[in-house]
Amino acid sequence: MTFDLRRASRAALLIGAIGLGAGAAARAASFFDNFDGTGGAGSAWETATWHNGAPFGCGFAYSEVWKDSGSMVLNVNAGTGRCGEIRTWQSFTYGKFTTRLKASTFAGGNTSFFLYTGTAGTASHFEIDIELIKGGTVLHTNVWKGGVQNYRQYPIATGWQTLGFEWRENFVRWFTVDARGSETTIRHQIISVSTPMRLMLNHWRGDNSPDAIGFVGQWNGGGGPAYYDWVRVE
Secondary structure, three states, X not given: OOOOHHHHHOHHHHHHOOOOOOOOOEXXXXXXXXXXXXXXXXXXXXXXXOOOOOOEOOEEOHHHEEEEOOEEEEEEEOOOOEEEEEEEEEEEEOEEEEEEEEOOOOOOEEEEEEEEEOOOOOOOOEEEEEEEEOOOOEEEEEEEEOXXXXXXXXXXXXOEEEEEEEEEOOEEEEEEEOOOOOEEEEEEEEOXXXXXXXXXXXXXXXXXXXXXXXXXXXXXOOOEEEEEEEEEEO
């Protein structure tokens, strides 16, 4: 299936004017957040407070974003129809982007870590994705350039894991990191993308439309948290 639904699903992000944001674009800039403390996402992040529309089955809200025991929690609240998303104010051009996360495992959910800018479905749309879907058992990797995507999917285990992607002038490389710190490349894609993008984390569930079922799977009423232990850019 071609995931054209992503063009529509993120169109509502334009309301938030994703682009350079408040911070200047940086080439391979350093950034780290270990999500210590309490409260919301913190000053480095903007918290989404809108609904993207179909195929998203929930609206983003402050109430579903909080820190707990050294992790960032993005929650899908099955009862209220709310979910969580944050994005850095800072934009990045190139670097290695890594996170330690624990994806949700309920059917029809999506736990993600990605870069994004532009208007979905247009030549200004650029994006690099890690998305854990189908109950957290499928790793969806994707790169959008000028509104055209190039995705691959891989089986993946559930539970805590360290994942990332390296974005350079002429390639994007997705990888896993083991307990010893050794990287294993999952995918290496030759592509040239130079547009600055903001780093985003979100956790949402599908609306059971045909596009949503084809992408994230059938939602059966489940919900709950996805956890991010830390995020690093280097």
